[in-house]
Amino acid sequence: MAxxxxxxxxxxxxxxxxxxxxxMCPAFGSLRILTRxxxxxxxxxxxxxxxYGLTFVTHFYGASKSxxxxxxxxxxxxxxxxxxxTRAAIEVAGREPGVKLIxxxxxxxxETAGMPEELLPKxxxxxxxxLVRVPAYAIHSHPEAKDIAVAALLNRLAEREGPVQxxxxxxxxxxxxxxxxxxxxxxxxxxxxxxxxxxxxSIEDFRRSGRMSAMAPLHPFYKESMNVARSIGMSIAGGxxxxxxxxxxxxxxxxxxxxxxxxxxxxxADEERAKATAIVAARPLNGTVLVTGYEGTELAYAxxxxxxxxxxxxxxxxxxQDPLVLPDELxxxxxxxKEVIYRKALEEDVAAIDRYSPDLVFGTTPLASVAKERGIPxxxxxxxxxxxxxxxxxxxxxxIEFVAEVLTKGDRYRFMQxxxxx
Amino acid sequence: xAPTVIRDxxxxxxxxAAIWTMCPMQDVHxxxxxxxxxxxxxxxAVPDYTDAIPHIENLTPATMTEQxxxxxxxxDKVKWTYDNLSLTGVLDNKHVIVVSTAESEMxxxxxxxxxxxxxxxxxxxxxxxxxxxxxxxxxRVLIWLWDExxxxxxxxxxxxxxxxxxxxxxxxxxNAPSELEEMKRMIEGAGGTxxxxxxxxxxxxxxxxxxxxxxxxxxxxEFGMGLAEQLGKPILTTPYGMKDSNAFVRALxxxxxxxxxxxxxxxxxxxxTLQAVWDLWRGPQGDWFSTLDVGIVAGLGLAEGLERxxxxxxxxxxxFSTARPRRPGxxxxxxxxxxxxxxxxxxxxxxxxxRIYLREAGSRFSNFIPASFPGPAVRRAVGTPYIGYRGxxxxxxxxxxxxYDGLLNFLPVDSAYAAARSNAGAGGQPAAAPSGQAxxxxxxxxxxxxxxxxxxxxxxLPRISASRQLQMAIEEISRQRGATxxxxxxVTAGLAANRG
Numbered sequence: 001m002a003x004x005x006x007x008x009x010x011x012x013x014x015x016x017x018x019x020x021x022x023x024m025c026p027a028f029g030s031l032r033i034l035t036r037x038x039x040x041x042x043x044x045x046x047x048x049x050x051x052y053g054l055t056f057v058t059h060f061y062g063a064s065k066s067x068x069x070x071x072x073x074x075x076x077x078x079x080x081x082x083x084x085x086t087r088a089a090i091e092v093a094g095r096e097p098g099v100k101l102i103x104x105x106x107x108x109x110x111e112t113a114g115m116p117e118e119l120l121p122k123x124x125x126x127x128x129x130x131l132v133r134v135p136a137y138a139i140h141s142h143p144e145a146k147d148i149a150v151a152a153l154l155n156r157l158a159e160r161e162g163p164v165q166x167x168x169x170x171x172x173x174x175x176x177x178x179x180x181x182x183x184x185x186x187x188x189x190x191x192x193x194x195x196x197x198x199x200x201x202s203i204e205d206f207r208r209s210g211r212m213s214a215m216a217p218l219h220p221f222y223k224e225s226m227n228v229a230r231s232i233g234m235s236i237a238g239g240x241x242x243x244x245x246x247x248x249x250x251x252x253x254x255x256x257x258x259x260x261x262x263x264x265x266x267x268x269a270d271e272e273r274a275k276a277t278a279i280v281a282a283r284p285l286n287g288t289v290l291v292t293g294y295e296g297t298e299l300a301y302a303x304x305x306x307x308x309x310x311x312x313x314x315x316x317x318x319x320x321q322d323p324l325v326l327p328d329e330l331x332x333x334x335x336x337x338k339e340v341i342y343r344k345a346l347e348e349d350v351a352a353i354d355r356y357s358p359d360l361v362f363g364t365t366p367l368a369s370v371a372k373e374r375g376i377p378x379x380x381x382x383x384x385x386x387x388x389x390x391x392x393x394x395x396x397x398x399x400i401e402f403v404a405e406v407l408t409k410g411d412r413y414r415f416m417q418x419x420x421x422x
Numbered sequence: 423x424a425p426t427v428i429r430d431x432x433x434x435x436x437x438x439a440a441i442w443t444m445c446p447m448q449d450v451h452x453x454x455x456x457x458x459x460x461x462x463x464x465x466x467a468v469p470d471y472t473d474a475i476p477h478i479e480n481l482t483p484a485t486m487t488e489q490x491x492x493x494x495x496x497x498d499k500v501k502w503t504y505d506n507l508s509l510t511g512v513l514d515n516k517h518v519i520v521v522s523t524a525e526s527e528m529x530x531x532x533x534x535x536x537x538x539x540x541x542x543x544x545x546x547x548x549x550x551x552x553x554x555x556x557x558x559x560x561x562r563v564l565i566w567l568w569d570e571x572x573x574x575x576x577x578x579x580x581x582x583x584x585x586x587x588x589x590x591x592x593x594x595x596x597n598a599p600s601e602l603e604e605m606k607r608m609i610e611g612a613g614g615t616x617x618x619x620x621x622x623x624x625x626x627x628x629x630x631x632x633x634x635x636x637x638x639x640x641x642x643x644e645f646g647m648g649l650a651e652q653l654g655k656p657i658l659t660t661p662y663g664m665k666d667s668n669a670f671v672r673a674l675x676x677x678x679x680x681x682x683x684x685x686x687x688x689x690x691x692x693x694x695t696l697q698a699v700w701d702l703w704r705g706p707q708g709d710w711f712s713t714l715d716v717g718i719v720a721g722l723g724l725a726e727g728l729e730r731x732x733x734x735x736x737x738x739x740x741x742f743s744t745a746r747p748r749r750p751g752x753x754x755x756x757x758x759x760x761x762x763x764x765x766x767x768x769x770x771x772x773x774x775x776x777r778i779y780l781r782e783a784g785s786r787f788s789n790f791i792p793a794s795f796p797g798p799a800v801r802r803a804v805g806t807p808y809i810g811y812r813g814x815x816x817x818x819x820x821x822x823x824x825x826y827d828g829l830l831n832f833l834p835v836d837s838a839y840a841a842a843r844s845n846a847g848a849g850g851q852p853a854a855a856p857s858g859q860a861x862x863x864x865x866x867x868x869x870x871x872x873x874x875x876x877x878x879x880x881x882x883l884p885r886i887s888a889s890r891q892l893q894m895a896i897e898e899i900s901r902q903r904g905a906t907x908x909x910x911x912x913v914t915a916g917l918a919a920n921r922g
Binding site: 017019020021023024025026027028047048049050051052053054055056057059060064065066067068069070071072073074076077081084085087088089092108109112113135136137138140347364365366368369 | 434457460466470506507553777778
């Protein structure tokens with residue numbers, strides 16, 4: 001029988017046009033990491049509009065750190081003074097007390113005008129000068145710019161000489177401050193000799209990372225950094241200690257990569273699985289949740305919420321599709337998630353609210369406001385989820401307890417919506 | 423010419439000026455020729471924290487990627503964006519404006535021809551973002567909007583007697599809702615009515631009505647004068663402090679022919695709103711003002727206004743004042759930072775930048791009062807103006823309450839409570855109890871001078887309490903180390919411990 005072709009496509013569920021991309025300015029990801037390092041004094045090469053905005057968000061979300069920049073207006077850009085100005089700013093940065101590192105963050109207009117690395121100094125006094133290229137038109141999302149910054153620092157600073165510390169691991173990803181302590185404690189019980197968490201406050205950690213035996217990226221967008229680690233000869237442990245199955249698999253994978261005592265690893269993995277299972281059993285989530293942030297960690301959060309009992313039909317993120325995210329995507333799709341969207345736009349997220357009538361939305365600020373206008377509980381993913389303990393069974397407990405709480409707040413969101421309805 | 427190095431840029435660009443000036447008007451839709459970052463920062467990430475709005479809804483990027491930058495140009499992307507936005511219906515009854523950004527200017531994108539192929543009335547605004555700052559930018563875009571959407575209808579506009587235009591604010595103007603509210607109150611008090619508030623509370627469709635008013639008020643001295651002059655009405659600027667406020671109301675009354683109402687309003691304000699200033703001045707609070715030193719970093723109008731009200735009328739010592747845009751001789755951020763590092767004033771009006779410099783200086787005794795952007799600040803309550811009569815009261819009230827805070831934070835509290843806290847925190851281990859030893863240790867001259875120098879850096883009011891506290895902290899450390907005399911070294915150690 002011949003297939004009937006619909007002539008009128010109107011009213012059909014076509015995917016909406018991506019008009020409003022959802023990402024911070026990508027460069028912000030690198031600035032956040034670079035300003036938080038003790039002894040790091042960034043120089044930004046860019047126009048004033050960009051500089052104003054990025055300094056603003058960095059001073060809000062990064063660190064209370066003064067930021068230098070060459071004046072790059074029409075005159076400077078057209079007369080090829082980009083490098084000259086940047087060198088002058090590097091010189092000023094080199095006079096800051098305690099300066100050890102001067103990252104040169106090269107942005108859209110400087111990259112377009114040309115910023116030849118060989119014309120920048122390698123050092124200013126004792127401080128290392130490291131070029132970090134993060135034009136927004138080429139990087140697309142701020143999580144990926146974090147990777148560019150970490151890779152640039154590792155590339156330059158990681159020690160490549162000297163004995164490798166046996167059974168040691170670099171854990172990669174910005175995490176809640178309590179998480180490293182717990183992960184370190186667990187790994188040491190399994191026989192790990194040392195852990196380093198990148199990126200943190202210490203430049204020295206980047207140097208010492210080169211002599212560690214393995215790297216475990218906790219977030220799925222550190223591919224450039226992983227390439228640097230591989231080039232140094234480190235092994236890579238995939239996945240992350242998230243949720244019940246994820247944590248179990250990750251512990252086993254770390255154990256096998258580092259050649260740890262199998263029985264001990266199995267014991268720790270079993271214990272963590274038992275704890276996480278008990279946490280979910282004690283207070284399972286119930287409801288439909290959309291996980292639509294722009295931090296690049298959305299799939300992992302969605303996976304945890306699904307394991308905890310929530311229905312998560314739709315997940316979206318700012319990062320691009322990549323083999324590193326694929327395991328989570330496949331897992332989600334085999335557990336009831338209908339759509340996983342990369343490089344998402346506001347239109348797609350709004351359409352998902354229409355389609356799935358969620359009980360709770362974690363999203364960007366524009367999306368959360370759309371959900372609130374409909375009386376649906378909603379929060380800014382970045383401020384509320386990405387800033388809590390997340391890893392291992394204790395992180396799972398903290399995160400799902402929070403989500404369970406918010407799921408009970410529907411009345412308050414409906415009240416506000418009704419109050420402002422007329 | 424030697425390159426200029428910027429520290430913590432205070433002023434945004436012509437592109438930001440354009441978006442923040444155009445988008446408050448709801449019958450505008452802007453397509454920005456921008457990479458994702460220029461869209462996100464100006465449309466969401468920053469106005470979340472300057473204007474307390476979730477995002478600017480009538481702004482869409484023609485998102486620029488490697489392809490466009492690498493030679494393809496942005497015309498196709500702008501057209502694609504326009505066409506697809508059109509299909510969603512959001513452009514219905516909107517005036518569409520395509521705005522350039524630094525990056526689009528960098529690759530030479532000029533869409534003045536392209537917009538003619540888009541929907542009728544679509545215009546291109548070249549924001550000149552590589553050359554213009556936000557102040558020049560706002561001034562120019564206000565004139566451009568008038569030229570493009572208002573001036574032609576000027577002749578047909580009937581006079582709206584006794585009415586007054588307010589030019590400014592836009593998004594990203596510090597304290598705009600409150601300043602606007604107080605300005606409306608003062609205009610009405612002087613016997614006028616408010617005509618058009620441009621661009622904050624009008625539409626492009628209504629803006630030709632700017633021609634109807636008798637007088638134009640420029641709310642922020644930093645921008646808007648260009649348009650005010652084109653309108654050809656008498657111009658007044660925003661008053662700060664008591665004298666200026668009276669002068670403003672009188673001048674407006676004279677222009678409108680409502681001097682009787684204006685005088686009555688002044689008399690009434692003195693007896694009501696300003697009574698708080700008179701009472702605080704006569705009370706013990708007023709005695710403190712002349713002991714205070716003040717640093718100011720703010721928009722030009724506010725900076726000058728604070729100099730006059732706090733400095734000339736209340737007698738505080740203005741140790742530096744730097745305007746946005748800077749006047750000749752004003753500190754740049756480098757100089758402001760050095761001044762704060764050397765000696766932080768007891769009150770600092772400023773932005774996030776100055777706040778950071780205070781933190782770098784470890785200055786716990788200075789009071790920071792938000793007075794300009796950049797920096798996150800919710801200023802949506804309309805009762806906190808810095809302008810006009812109410813501004814005098816708010817500023818005075820804020821300063822006095824900060825003085826109370828400083829005082830209360832330095833009154834002595836028994837140190838046994840701190841010991842008990844650290845006891846509990848250390849799992850029951852007994853903490854070193856304060857010695858509580860009577861009598862003073864002997865101080866070397868050098869040590870005494872060091873303490874004096876340190877105390878001189880503190881604002882006057884908390885100095886007495888702080889002096890005792892620092893002395894005790896230093897002696898405590900000296901005793902712990904078994905010293906019989908306080909030396910310079912012990913002062914250094916004590917001060918460091920006290921900074922903790």
